[in-house]
Amino acid sequence: MSAVEPFSRNPNLIAPHYQHAQVELKLMLTGHVYQAVPDVAKAGYAEHWQCLSKYGNERVDIELEKTELVRQGFAQLVESQPGCIALAASVHELFVRFLSCLDYDKRKKIITTTGEHPSILRQLVRCQDLGIELVLLDPAPASNLVERVLANLDDDTLAVCLSTVDHTSGHQVWEVDTLMAPCASLGIELFIDAYHSVNVLSFSVAEHNLQQAFVVAGGAKYCQMGDGNCFMHVPPWRDFKPAVTGWFGVFDPNLDSPSAQPLAYADAVGQRFDGSTRDMLPYFRAVKVFDYFRQQQLTPELLHDINHHQLSTMAVAFSQLDLDPKVVRLSTSVEFMGGFLSIKTPFATALQAHMRDIGVICDYKSEYLRLGPAPYLCDEQLLDCVEALRESVAAL
Template identity: 25%
Template sequence: MLKHRFTRALSLSPERLHFAAHSHHLWPDVSYEAQGLAWDDANRHADRKWDLIFGEVIPAAQGHVARLLGLPDANSIVFAPNTHDLLLRIVSAVEKPTVRILTTDAEFHSFRRQSQRWEETGAAELTTVPIEPFDSFEARFLAEAQKGGHDLIFVSQVFFRTGTLAGNLEPLAALSRPEGPWVVIDGYHGFMATPTDLSGIHDRVFYLAGGYKYAMAGEGACFLHAPDGYGPRPVVTGWFAEFGDLEGPAGGVGYRTDGGRFWGATFDVSALYRFNAVQDMLAAEGIAIADMAEHSRRLQQQFQSAIQASDKGLLAAARWLNPVVGEQARARFLALKHPEAATIRDRLLEAHIVTDVRDDVIRFGFGPYQDEADVERLIAACLSV
């Protein structure tokens, strides 16, 4: 549906089929132009660059995120080079010797690794709920959360390995309080992958995501939505948080009173130029998240129907972790479990088809730079592997 907007990226490797849009999403042509504009602005404005960044570039990016998530106030949003930086600031704001965290066994490595290391040092106490069996996860996780005794509840909107969803987040949000627990949603595989409306829970949840995948902006455009009154004084703090309406003890460290209290320090803002350019492109094309999600669903269904109807190839014996069923919200990738997942990935790569593997799960990502002909080529390759 947007293949004509990816001519530069596709021409750089014309023989390749990139079915890893959920991993390193290709960049549209407008992002190349935006990267050049960031360079021009930095040198044109030099010492006054940050007036432009905070006066125009950041507000535009905040406005786009707020619109896409149904947030009433764009000032609840701050940006960082990666979500790990933002995670550190959230947890530092708890200000307890040991932070009690409820989470799952399927979180992305940045949280999994950091939380386990905190637990090793006594800085965190983890309660981990398995996501399998999938059918009962939502009820089991909520029941554990309702037991209380947690400072932080951390869960992915869409799990990165399996493509399964956490489900209805409103009951979790209902447990959230400024004094704790805080609910933190990792939305990286949900943001711009499936329509996401936080309007009903924006005042009770943190939301982390970024532009590396479905927002098509590449690395460096990660963001945090922070609800008012939650974590007013993060211990891990940068000098950007000094600018604005401040409050704090006399002679002490002041913090902004909006989401800006979670700002860090100087970072490469070219990613925000790319993010804004992509959003402007989508507006010009009249394409919404729902349109891209439906395009991806159709391509996934095309692939799934052909593979499941055949007994050829290794994938005939694969377990489908998140098959297309009905019209409910879903991930923009299909996850198939197979003991030879890595072998399948390698053989497809020999045919210039890019997928990716997480342990014994091979993932096929479907995006706006693919069409039905691309999927047919993928199907043919898979049936011969």
């Protein structure tokens, strides 16, 4: 029996652990946006409530312990070190802190694509009004995007901001591992959005030669933690001093004066990019989910294999429908897709609405209908979703 088989059969091996979400009764294909949170996370809510209501100042020690466990969990997930991991409620917070550590005195050019997540792209477009030269590349085709980025590097380039998976089409960006060396040789900072890779594709900062890059991701999608848990791997051994800096960015807020000059920063480079007082509930929840994934041996490698099996299962079933490619077609082969099945169609809006009406929840971006499975769904559910797509195409 293969390692994937217990997740493909009905009942799915882990589906009973998501009783509150009722994953066995739903056809939810939004795993690339939000996956269901396992039932064990509920204990995190109770623990957080007890911490808030029972303790006074002592609760800080408990919260710091949870913070470090989350830092360690994300570090292990992407093969980083806890001291290199910065934490925040959103990728946007981390991106703004990244932007604030750059040296704008001599360089003004930032290279990115029009397909980045709005958390990043909206901020960069606004930065043009502040004197930044923004080079906006077309994300398609993703297969040669890195080549096109490299062609635009020069001595005036301040940073490159890129995703490992195109936000709209879901196509993987190949050869990201070749970016760091040429960027480093020119003194260019590299910022990688890996939210659509972590815990679903085979990805780590070590595997992709990104130890000296800034790499962000978070818990709302494939990590099953819900909102409020995002992280950034910060390059080690460098003296970053972000201008946007909260009181968590200091070595010891009880001993170091915020008015001291020069301003004190933490020894751990990741902590320098931490923010300030935050809602701790997501961290209590995340610790429970990290524990659950370890207990169930849901490693990134296994989750990658499950996802690949699920996409392949849907792709084969879709191909057997023999639908008119002018109406609906796979946007690329499964080998080039990220964590969701990407279907190109001029009728994406109508198809998504009809599928919703007959009980299948998915989403779309532009001309891409996006079907995102999750490890708690069995093959039978996935095939039912493909049948729902057939019905929806017929209804057009």
